[in-house]
Amino acid sequence: MKPANGKPGTSMENKTGNWRSERPEVDQSKCIKCGQCQLNCPDGCIFVTEKGAEPNYDYCKGCGICANVCPVKCIKMVPEEK
Template identity: 45%
Template sequence: MNVELKDNIKFTTSNIPFAPSYKPGLVTKNSGWRNEKPVCDTEKCNGCFLCYLYCPDGVISKYGDKVEIDYDFCKGCGICQKICKHGAITMESEK
């Protein structure tokens, strides 16, 4: 695809720079440096998915009306716990 712009500048899809695309969050596993990990109590979880929306690393997935956390890539930042209005997510020590 060629697009001609003002002043005779041309861009083609072959010369537009791009970066590799990865899943949001960490590209590699956290290597065990996390101090705390989030744990979801499925009995308290009402499926509002605010934790899923606010997770900066994209490690929370929706399964039906519940969530699953990918601990391999979770940094343990605790944002999911702070945003959970039902107290379904708690931070537990890794050590």
């Protein structure tokens, strides 16, 4: 099935609602800025900056892929603040 807009991997167009149950929390002091999280995030909503990886919580869907691929395990999935 084709995505509604005909383009794959463009979920950054869809803001996350209040249904997310977990969010990624990055310990930037341990981040080695390898870019794996940014490369693998299906929403394209985590970015490596000077400080380390930073998720954009307006778009993050809480899937946990970034935490799984991080080679130094500095991303932890934590329960969403309601």
